[in-house]
Amino acid sequence: MYYPSIKVLDCTIRDGGLVNKHDFSLEFVRRLYQLLTAAGVDYMEMGYKNSPDLFDPKDYGPWKFCDDDLLWKVRDGIESSVKFAVMADVGRVNLKAIKPASESPYQMFRVASYVKNIDKGIDLVNTFHDMGYETTLNIMAVSRDRGPELDEALDQVENECKADVLYLVDSFGHFYQEDIDQSVKRYREHVKTKKFGFHGHNNQQLAFGNTIQAIINHVDYLDCTVTGMGRGAGNCTTELLLSFLKNPKYDVRPVLDAITELFVPLRQKYEWGYIIPQMITGSLNLHPSSAIDFRKGPEKDMYRKFYEMMMNELNI
Amino acid sequence: MYYPSIKVLDCTIRDGGLVNKHDFSLEFVRRLYQLLTAAGVDYMEMGYKNSPDLFDPKDYGPWKFCDDDLLWKVRDGIESSVKFAVMADVGRVNLKAIKPASESPYQMFRVASYVKNIDKGIDLVNTFHDMGYETTLNIMAVSRDRGPELDEALDQVENECKADVLYLVDSFGHFYQEDIDQSVKRYREHVKTKKFGFHGHNNQQLAFGNTIQAIINHVDYLDCTVTGMGRGAGNCTTELLLSFLKNPKYDVRPVLDAITELFVPLRQKYEWGYIIPQMITGSLNLHPSSAIDFRKGPEKDMYRKFYEMMMNELNI
Numbered sequence: 001m002y003y004p005s006i007k008v009l010d011c012t013i014r015d016g017g018l019v020n021k022h023d024f025s026l027e028f029v030r031r032l033y034q035l036l037t038a039a040g041v042d043y044m045e046m047g048y049k050n051s052p053d054l055f056d057p058k059d060y061g062p063w064k065f066c067d068d069d070l071l072w073k074v075r076d077g078i079e080s081s082v083k084f085a086v087m088a089d090v091g092r093v094n095l096k097a098i099k100p101a102s103e104s105p106y107q108m109f110r111v112a113s114y115v116k117n118i119d120k121g122i123d124l125v126n127t128f129h130d131m132g133y134e135t136t137l138n139i140m141a142v143s144r145d146r147g148p149e150l151d152e153a154l155d156q157v158e159n160e161c162k163a164d165v166l167y168l169v170d171s172f173g174h175f176y177q178e179d180i181d182q183s184v185k186r187y188r189e190h191v192k193t194k195k196f197g198f199h200g201h202n203n204q205q206l207a208f209g210n211t212i213q214a215i216i217n218h219v220d221y222l223d224c225t226v227t228g229m230g231r232g233a234g235n236c237t238t239e240l241l242l243s244f245l246k247n248p249k250y251d252v253r254p255v256l257d258a259i260t261e262l263f264v265p266l267r268q269k270y271e272w273g274y275i276i277p278q279m280i281t282g283s284l285n286l287h288p289s290s291a292i293d294f295r296k297g298p299e300k301d302m303y304r305k306f307y308e309m310m311m312n313e314l315n316i
Numbered sequence: 317m318y319y320p321s322i323k324v325l326d327c328t329i330r331d332g333g334l335v336n337k338h339d340f341s342l343e344f345v346r347r348l349y350q351l352l353t354a355a356g357v358d359y360m361e362m363g364y365k366n367s368p369d370l371f372d373p374k375d376y377g378p379w380k381f382c383d384d385d386l387l388w389k390v391r392d393g394i395e396s397s398v399k400f401a402v403m404a405d406v407g408r409v410n411l412k413a414i415k416p417a418s419e420s421p422y423q424m425f426r427v428a429s430y431v432k433n434i435d436k437g438i439d440l441v442n443t444f445h446d447m448g449y450e451t452t453l454n455i456m457a458v459s460r461d462r463g464p465e466l467d468e469a470l471d472q473v474e475n476e477c478k479a480d481v482l483y484l485v486d487s488f489g490h491f492y493q494e495d496i497d498q499s500v501k502r503y504r505e506h507v508k509t510k511k512f513g514f515h516g517h518n519n520q521q522l523a524f525g526n527t528i529q530a531i532i533n534h535v536d537y538l539d540c541t542v543t544g545m546g547r548g549a550g551n552c553t554t555e556l557l558l559s560f561l562k563n564p565k566y567d568v569r570p571v572l573d574a575i576t577e578l579f580v581p582l583r584q585k586y587e588w589g590y591i592i593p594q595m596i597t598g599s600l601n602l603h604p605s606s607a608i609d610f611r612k613g614p615e616k617d618m619y620r621k622f623y624e625m626m627m628n629e630l631n632i
Contacts, residue, residue, distance in 0.1 A: 176528050176560075177493055204556055205518070209525025212492050239592065240520055243599040244492075256619035259592055264617050274590070276555065276575055283559040301580050303572035 002246035005220045009197070010036050010238050011045035013063055014087055015223075015230035019270050022047055023061035028262055029074055032226070037080040038254035039242060043108060045085040046071060051094035071105035083107040085136075088128070090120045101132030108134040111163075115145040118153040122161040129162035136197060136221070138167035142183065143174040143285050154190035165195045165221050170210060173203025173233050173282035177213040184217040197221030200236050202228055203282020205274055207236040212244065226255060227263045229270075232288030233278035271295065276303045284310050318562035321536045325513070326352055326554050327361035329379055330403055331539075331546035335586050338363055339377035344578060345390055348542070353396040354570035355558060359424060361401040362387060367410035387421035399423040401452075404444070406436045417448030424450040427479075431461040434469040438477040445478035452513060452537070454483035458499065459490040459601050470506035481511045481537050486526060489519025489549050489598035493529040500533040513537030516552050518544055519598020521590055523552040528560065542571060543579045545586075548604030549594035587611065592619045600626050 013029055029046070036044055047063030055064060062070050066086045074084075084106035090113050101107065109128035113121025118139070125135045137157060142150060157166055168183050175183070180198070187196060198214035198221070200207035211222055224241045228234035239259065242252040277291035280303070290313070294306050329345055345362070352360055363379030371380060378386050382402045390400075400422035406429050417423065425444035429437025434455070441451045453473060458466060473482055484499050491499070496514070503512060514530035514537070516523035527538055540557045544550035555575065558568040593607035596619070606629070610622050 177525060178532065202521070204560075205521050205524045205553070206528075208521045209493060209528075212522075212525075216494065237521070237595075239595060240599070243595070244520075253620050253623060256592065256596075256623055260617050260619050276572065279553075279555060279559070280572075283556070301576050303576050304569050307569060307572055 003218065004247070006215070006245060006247060007042040007221045008040075008238070008241060008245070008250065009043040009045060009085065009221055009223050010041045010225060011085075011199075011223050011235070012225040012229055012238070014045040014047050015225055015235055016272075017047050017061065017063045018231035019229060019272050020266075021060050022063035024063060026070070026073060029063070030078065032258055032262060033074055033080065033082065034078055035254040035258040037078070037082050039238075039251050040249040041082055041238070043083045043085050045087060045110065046074070046106065047086060049086045049088050049093050049098070049109075051092060051097075053094065054092055066106075068099065068105055075105055083134075085110050087112055088124060090117045090124060093124070095127065098128070098131065104133075108136065110136045110138055110167075112138045112140055112169075114140055115142070115149050115153045118156055122156060125161055125163045135163045136165040136167055137161055137163040138169050138197075138199060140169045141171040141287075142168065143170060143172050143179070151186075151190060154187060158191045158193065163194060165197045166191055167197040167199055167221070168214070168219070169199045170201055170207075172285055172287060173201030173207065173278070174285040175200070175210055176204070176206055177209055180210045180213040181217060184214065184219060195220045197223065199223040201230070201233055201282070201288070202235060202274060203233040203278045203288065207234070208240045208244075211236040211241060226258050227267070227273075229263065229266070229272050232272070232292055233274060233282065234272040277306045280307050280310055284314060286310060286313070319534065320563070322531070322561060322563060323358040323537045324356075324554070324557060324561070324566065325359040325361060325401065325537055325539050326357045326541060327401075327515075327539050327551070328541040328545055328554070330361040330363050331541055331551055332588070333363050333377065333379045334547035335545060335588050336582075337376050338379035340379060342386070342389060345379070346394065348574055348578060349390055349396065349398065350394055351570040351574040352554075353394065353398050355554075355567050356565040357398055357554070359399045359401050361403060361426065362390070362422065363402060364408070365402045365404050365414070365425075366408050367413075369410065370408055382422075384415065384421055391421055399450075401426050403428055404440060406433045406440060409440070411443065414444070414447065420449075424452065426452045426454055426483075428454045428456055428485075430456055431458070431465050431469045434472055438472060441477055441479045451479045452481040452483055453477055453479040454485050454513075454515060456485045457487040457603075458484065459486060459488050459495070467502075467506060470503060474507045474509065479510060481513045482507055483513040483515055483537065483539075484530070484535070485515045486517055486523075488601055488603060489517035489523065489594070490601040491516070491526055492520070492522055493525055496526045496529040497533060500530065500535060511536045513539065515539040517546070517549055517598070517604070518551060518590060519549040519594045519604065523550075524556045524560075527552040527557060542574050543583070543589075545579065545582070545588050548588070548608055549590060549598065550588040593622045596623050596626055600630060602626060602629070
C-alpha cells in the first residue's frame, strides 16, 4: 500500500509514557530518535505539555511536561528530518510557557479534546496555529459520542478551526474496519478543507487492521508506537505499519533494532498490549482505566469477575 | 454482527497442539470441552488423525493421533451439543483405522491440502464424505499459490469434491482485509454449491480483523482458538470472536473462565501470539517455521538479523 501523502507519526514516548508515568531516560529517547530517523518516520510525539502547576513533577517523568530545554537536549547533535510533536490536553497547558514555533524545539502541537470541550479545543488549536505551529485536533472517544453532537462539532471544526489535520481517535479500541470507513466518510461530509489522521487502540487486536482501513480511505496521518507501547492495550505497532507501507522512504530494520535494544528490556518492567481486561473494555466500548486498575489488583487474572463488573457498570 | 448461519469452530486443541506437541492432558481437554459447550461454540477440533506409523507416539501427545478411544473418553459423561472435528493431512492418515461416522466419536473431518495436492485432498474428502462425515477442504498457503493453478483447483473443488465447506486459509498470516474480500469473491466465482470457512493466523495482528472481513463477506464457518493459541503467531481468538458476534447462543464468559483456569498457567510454559519474527514471516509471506526455529535459538531477540536472513531467503 503506497501513496505519497502518508505521514507516519510515532507516538511511543507520548502514549507509551502513559504506561510508565513518562519515565523514559534522556538516553532512551535520544536512541529512539536516532533509530526512528533511520526508519524514515515523519513525526515523533515526545509527550505532553502539561503545566507543572497541575501535576507534581516528583510523581512523573519529564515527558509529561516536555520542557523546551529537554527537547533541545534530545535534538542535540543528531542530524534528523523527523519533526517533534507534543500533545496538549484542554485545560492542562500553561500557555505562558509556550514560545513561538520559530524559537521552539518542536514543530507540531496536537490538541486532544472531547466533543463536549470542542470549543476549548478549537480555541487552543487556533492559539498554537497563530504561534506558527503545525496543529492537529484529536477528537477523543467518538465511539461513545457519535450522536448529532459529533456532527455539530465537525461543522465547528470546518468553520472555526485552523488545525491542519483532524484526527479520528478510537480511544477505547472499540472500532472495527466498517466503523473506520463510516467515520472517515462522515468526517469528510462535514470537513472539506483539512487533512485527516487516525489514532487507534489495540484492545481487540484491531489497531493495525483499522489503520489499514484508514489507509484504504486515504487518511494521511497515521499514528503508531514501537511494539504498540501505549496506554492499556496500546496502539498500532510501528513495525507493522512500516512493514505494510510501500513508500520507499520507510525502513523497518531500525525499528527492529529499537525493539531489541530498548523495548525487550522495558517489557520486563511494564505491561501493555492484548490483555483480557483490556479486550473486555474495548469490546464493551468502555474507557480502559478500569482494566488498568484491575490488572494492578490481586484478582488481575479473574477475567469473568471483571467482565461481570463491567456489565454491571453498563447496567445491562 | 449477526447472521444465523454462522458456525464457530474452536481449534485450540488442534492448532494449539502444534505449540506443545499435542501434549494436553485429558483433564485439560475435558474441562475445555465443558466450557466451550457452555460458551455455545459449534465445533471443537481435537487434533490430527495421523498414522502412528509415520510419527512416533513417544514424541507427541495423544492429540496428534486422536484415537477413537481417546475422544470417547473426552465425551464421557459430558452433556453437549458441540460436534468434534479432526484434521487429516494428505498422505498422513491411516484410512484403515477410520470407522464410519455412525460408529465414531467425532462428526467432522477436515482435510488440509496444498493446491499442488488438490487431487489427493479431494479424494480424501470424498472418502470421508462417503463414510458419513461432515467434511471441509482447507486449501493452505493460498497467499503464495494464487496464480491460475488456484482457479483450476477451485474448479475441481466445485466439480469433483463432496466437501460441505471450503476453507480459505491464511497459513502465513499474510493477508489483510482486502485480500480476504478479494479471495472470498474469487472462491465464490468458481465454487457455487458449497459453504465457506475462514482460518486466519495472527502474525500481523490481523487474524480477528480478517475474520470480521470474512463475516462481512458472509463466510459461515469461522475458526478461532482460546487466547489465539496456535502455531507461531496463533489464530483469531475465541474470546474476541464470541464478544463480537451478536448471535444470542454465544456467551464469552465460559471462555474467560477457560483462560483464567487453563491458559494463564499454560502461557508460562509455551510461547504463541504476536512475536516479532512471526510478524516478519507474515509480512514477507513466508512459512512460520523459520521464525519458530529462530525463537528457540540463542539469538531469539536479534530481530534485524532474522529479518536479513529472511530477505536473503527471498533473494531480494
